[in-house]
Amino acid sequence: SRSINLAVIPGDGIGQEVVTEGLKVLSAVLPQDVKLETEEYDFGARRYHATGETLTDADLDALKRHDAILLGAIGDPGVPSGVLERGFLLKLRFAFDHHVNLRPSKLLPGVATPLAGQPEIDFVVVREGTEGPYTGNGGTIRKGTPHEVATEVSVNTAFGVERVVRDAFARAQARPRKKLTLVHKNNVLTFAGHLWTNVFTKVAAEYPDVTTDYIHVDAATIYLVTDPGRFDVIVTDNLFGDIITDLAAAVSGGIGVAASGNINPSREYPSMFEPVHGSAPDIAGQGKADPTATVLSVALLLRHLGHDAEAARIEDAVSADLAERGALPARSTSQIGDALAARVAG
Amino acid sequence: SRSINLAVIPGDGIGQEVVTEGLKVLSAVLPQDVKLETEEYDFGARRYHATGETLTDADLDALKRHDAILLGAIGDPGVPSGVLERGFLLKLRFAFDHHVNLRPSKLLPGVATPLAGQPEIDFVVVREGTEGPYTGNGGTIRKGTPHEVATEVSVNTAFGVERVVRDAFARAQARPRKKLTLVHKNNVLTFAGHLWTNVFTKVAAEYPDVTTDYIHVDAATIYLVTDPGRFDVIVTDNLFGDIITDLAAAVSGGIGVAASGNINPSREYPSMFEPVHGSAPDIAGQGKADPTATVLSVALLLRHLGHDAEAARIEDAVSADLAERGALPARSTSQIGDALAARVAG
Ligand SMILES: CC(C)[C@H](C(=O)O)[C@@H](O)C(=O)O
Ligand SMILES: CC(C)[C@H](C(=O)O)[C@@H](O)C(=O)O
Secondary structure, rough: OEEEEEEEEEEEHHHHHHHHHHHHHHHHHHOOOOEEEEEEEOOOHHHHHOOOOOOHHHHHHHHOOOOEEEEEEEEOOOOOOHHHHHHHHHHOOOOOOOOOOEEEOOOOOOOOOOEEOOOOOOEEEEEEEEEOOOOEEEEEEOOOHHHHOOEEEEEEEEEHHHHHHHHHHHHHHHHOOOOEEEOOOOOOOOOHHHHHHHHHHHHHHOOOOOOEEEEEHHHHHHHHHHHHHHOOOOEEOHHHHHHHHHHHHHHHOOOOOEEEEEEOOOOOEEEEEEOOOOOOHHOOOOOOOHHHHHHHHHHHHHHHHHOHHHHHHHHHHHHHHHHHOOOOOOOOHHHHHHHHHHHHHO | EEEEEEEEEEEEHHHHHHHHHHHHHHHHOOOOOOOEEEEOOOOHHHHHHOOOOOHHHHHHHHHHHEEEEEEEOOOOOOOOOHHHHHHHHHHHHHHOOOOOOEEEEEOOOOOOOOOOOOOOOEEEEEEEEEOOOOOEEEEEEEOOOOOEEEEEEEEEEHHHHHHHHHHHHHHHHOOOOHHHHHHHHOOHHHHHHHHHHHHHHHHHHOOOOEEEEEHHEEEEHHHHHOOHOOOEEEEHHHHHHHHHHHHHHHHHEEEOOOOEEEEEOOOOEEEEEEEEEOOOOOHHOOOOOOOHHHHHHHHHHHOOOOHHHHHHHHHHHHHHHHHHHHHOOOOOOHHHHHHHHHHHHH
16 A cells, blocks of 8 residues: 554653664655654553553554554563553454464574574564463462462464464465474373364365474474574464564574564454564663664564565665674664665665 | 382383483492382383373372382374373373472583583573473363364462472572572463462562572573573473473583483472483484483482482583593493493492
8 A cells, every 4th residue: 555554652661762763764665655654652651650551442442543553662660560561562462363473583694693503594483462371361369378279271262273373374385495383282281282283284284385394392492492494484372482482583683683563464453563572671761772673573564564575675674784783883773773774765 | 218119111212221221320329238129110102002001090009109210201103192291291290299390401511502602501490390281271162163262271379389489499599509580471471470479479588598580481581592601590380391491401412411300309209200301213222312311310319319429429420421422432322321330330
């Protein structure tokens, strides 16, 4: 489409800083005839401290009218653990049915990795985003007593598993290696595990050109550090995806460059794009944050909206910038943003 | 005690090979006046194929009479996923209340790691072994239909969490650095997370000399590859412990050297010691398996039974052997066992 109506949620800590650079690069890459409208929303810790609100129905109605959402980071040590996560981030993922949580991992030339021997890493994790242990099902009895029992219920449906598995097969088929790995723990979590495994096997029959395999989540963490090149596309449940994508980010350049999309492929609701990193209050306001993860999230956003050429221009600019970084003196958040904006415009 | 009555479960695949070496080293290290009695049990895939049985009440009664159990590995690709895991391994952990699942990670000199720069790694994970998502709670409705729903219930009790947290604090206090890290996901799994966090905070007050911190499980995987030296003792739930100990093993020398103990500290039931690795059917019967993880599990077993000096002798022998390995031609399973037995006897 020739216009983009974007909701922008800078959030807390370094969120504002990195989002500013993301928007800078977005403006620079878009052709003249694509009209970019942005509306900023002041969600996060500041608002919670001021009003006690995290995300109201009116907020959701407002966000719903946008084509997509760009999020910086949400969170503040002054807010009790879980309040903003469950009350904002997860509430939004669930309300807008962001069932495809897309997290690419690519170790770009010149980028440092904690792994010896600079292995080739280029895979994408399709993490289910609306089920599993993230539903908030469960509860507590006898809280605070020696007899407290707390439960967490992982909820998995054929509907929910099948749609994300299909999405992952389609993505695998579109990549050169055409390989899809299911990651679960089906030898212990046998109820959910059998559902995932059966759906995966059923859908695989429709994609004879996609090579498939299965790995337990514990073994997957071993492969991610000993042989990350074995992965092309991974599909996995919400919690396993949370865990392995942080590890994947760590081995492929760190969370400074890890992008993610919370995608509703039906486009019934706007999808949301955000760096994997958090609000990093310790370095906030100092111009030290790396905006690269946000800029790469903007590329995912553009691809989701059909602007593939512009997405590729951003990714190329990031590759070129990262390749030269080692030779440059340290730059500030906005200097990196300027450099990337110049590259995509050039 | 001056006698050890050991149940030996070689199991499947490489299990028999590594257990043979573990027993060889055990016999070599024990002083003359400690009587070692062993009884072998033929559990695992072979028995399951022959009889359909995994672990009967009579089996449990028999095992119960021993001082400890040494397990090789259980599992065979011919057995459906979950049958031996739930029907044998987990059944035994639950029946004998093995609530402390102890998994040390130490990168020994000369041992290869996938991490660049050979970092210092020396920590121990205390994984809860009888609760969390491992209880088998949950179920499936409308199985095999498009409306299937499968649940997994993580069950966490104050009783279960407190005893393992106390065990971890005691272990941290006994180590030079005296540091304990709680790993959970309390910002999303808020019911279980609050229970773990509250119990941890409460017990911490009794251990003012132990430094504590908290890390989300996803971030913990990042630290395990970027800064593993930050960890001393980790306490965590059953599933998170499963995942991070495989990663911990990978970065600290691989599962060829990763030992574990399934411990019932009350000694009401025998504890079980086993290598973290599986039955590795692809290399079974070829003398290729590394028995080191089993030998180190024997050291954990000895320490549990109060034979600290012998445990230390085994650990020293393993360190010395590993330090020389790079310079030696490849050795078979039994050659490594012979070398270790010679060292501990010498
Ligand atoms: C902040 C938290 C709710 C979130 C998650 O667990 O999904 C984060 O870790 C992520 O991966 O986006
Ligand atoms: C085989 C399986 C049941 C087991 C577990 O998940 O605990 C294994 O992965 C382990 O870590 O001992």
